[in-house]
Amino acid sequence: MTVEDELEIMGQRLNEKIKNIFGRSLHIREVDAGSCNACEVEVTALSNPIYDIERFGIHIVASPRHADMLLVTGPVTRNMELALLKTYNATPEPKLVAAMGSCACNGGIFGDTYASGGGIDKFIPVDVYIPGCPPRPQAVIFGLMVAVDKLDQKIRKKEA
Amino acid sequence: MFEILRKTLKTGTVTTQYPNRPETAPEGFRGKPELFPEKCTYCGECVKACPPGVIWLNEDNDGKSLALSYCGCIFCGRCEEVCPSDAVKLTREYELASKTKDDLVTIIRRKI
Numbered sequence: 701m702t703v704e705d706e707l708e709i710m711g712q713r714l715n716e717k718i719k720n721i722f723g724r725s726l727h728i729r730e731v732d733a734g735s736c737n738a739c740e741v742e743v744t745a746l747s748n749p750i751y752d753i754e755r756f757g758i759h760i761v762a763s764p765r766h767a768d769m770l771l772v773t774g775p776v777t778r779n780m781e782l783a784l785l786k787t788y789n790a791t792p793e794p795k796l797v798a799a800m801g802s803c804a805c806n807g808g809i810f811g812d813t814y815a816s817g818g819g820i821d822k823f824i825p826v827d828v829y830i831p832g833c834p835p836r837p838q839a840v841i842f843g844l845m846v847a848v849d850k851l852d853q854k855i856r857k858k859e860a
Numbered sequence: 861m862f863e864i865l866r867k868t869l870k871t872g873t874v875t876t877q878y879p880n881r882p883e884t885a886p887e888g889f890r891g892k893p894e895l896f897p898e899k900c901t902y903c904g905e906c907v908k909a910c911p912p913g914v915i916w917l918n919e920d921n922d923g924k925s926l927a928l929s930y931c932g933c934i935f936c937g938r939c940e941e942v943c944p945s946d947a948v949k950l951t952r953e954y955e956l957a958s959k960t961k962d963d964l965v966t967i968i969r970r971k972i
Contacts, residue, residue, distance in 0.1 A: 752875045802912065806932040806961070809912050819932075821961075830957045831964060833934035836885065838878050843957030845879060 725757035726848065729767035729791065733784045733820060734777030738834040739801040743771065751837040758844065764788075769796040769847065772824075775803040775810045776817030788824045798847050799826045800840060802833045809833075885952040890935040892953040895928060897968035900947035902926060906939035915939060923971040930956050930964040 730743050746753045747760060761767050764787045776784055788797070797820070802808035804820050812818025820826060830843035876883060885891055902924040904917045914932040918925045928939075939948045958964050 749874050750876060751878070755875065756879075802932050802934050805964075806914075806929070807912070808932045809934050811912065828957055828959055829931060829961060829964065831930045831933060832954065832956065833936075835956075836954050838876075838883055839954045839957065841878055842955045846957045846959060 725759055726769060726844070727759050727761045727767045728769045728771050729761055729764045729787070731764075731770055731772045731784060731787050733772055733774040733780040733804070734816070735774030735801065735803060739773035739804075742834045742837055742840060743773075743800075745837045746840060751841070753841065753844075756841075764790040765792065767791055767795075769798060771798050771800050772804050772820045773800045775807045776820050776823055778815050778817070781817060781823060784820065784823060796827045796847050797824055798828045798830060798843055800830045800843070801835060802831055805829045805831055885954055889952045889954070890937050890950045892930060892956055893928060893933065893935070893939060893948055893950050895926065895966060895968050896947045896949070897970070899945050900926060900968060900970075901945050902970060903944065905942045905944060906948060909938045909942040911936060911938060923969060925967055925969040927965055927967045929961075930966075931961050 730740070732740060743760070745751055764770065768791075770788065770791060772784065774780065788795075799805050799820050803810055806821075807816060807818035810816040810818075817823060828843055828847040830840060832839050835843070902917060906926075907915045907917050912932045912934055914929045916927045918927065935950065937950050940950050956964065
């Protein structure tokens with residue numbers, strides 16, 4: 701099977717998976733934990749007519765209480781640490797966390813310093829890492845596909 | 861209003877077919893850095909140049925190894941610039957998302 705075939709099947713399965721797991725759609729809360737705003741620009745681009753993630757039933761919502769998934773950007777600055785933890789605790793189970801961008805993955809260019817936390821996996825458990833500085837909108841869509849697969853496993857583990 | 865309708869019809873659909881149809885990044889896009897073990901001399905120039913410090917050089921009794929993590933990589937291309945033997949090249953691949961950090965590390969080795 702070529703990579704193209706694999707991707708085609710993945711795209712079709714994404715919709716089915718979201719329907720099976722969440723009923724209708726995946727709701728994402730985007731958390732800026734001290735990002736430089738480049739990742740936010742790419743997240744905004746996701747809902748423009750060109751990339752249009754709403755066609756998969758993925759919505760970006762305004763409250764963590766409405767969300768199934770947190771899309772965290774930035775290296776977690778000292779000031780945003782508490783806000784991130786509070787947002788994580790406010791999200792209902794089952795929840796997913798995606799680290800978007802190199803800063804969220806392991807600190808990136810900011811590293812692990814006095815004011816920078818050095819990656820969100822030091823504060824909350826991360827399910828999927830999306831590297832890129834910033835990742836292209838297509839790379840984020842790919843990351844979401846990987847994340848949805850992980851949620852399937854999480855639910856099965858709980859049931860077992 | 862007719863002007864808006866005319867423009868809408870003229871533009872057509874702009875949405876990409878992305879996950880259903882693979883899309884290549886444009887020319888000059890800096891994506892996943894690739895290491896060529898046969899060219900690498902393990903001189904450590906890329907280790908010094910890497911701004912986030914995600915390239916490591918290890919030396920032990922078995923030989924030398926060079927590890928590169930895409931996790932914190934900012935895709936600046938400095939490693940490609942400074943490499944004297946062209947052993948690093950940035951490709952146009954961008955689908956790097958992974959469930960674990962270990963999947964994002966590539967290691968090349970040379971035995972003595």
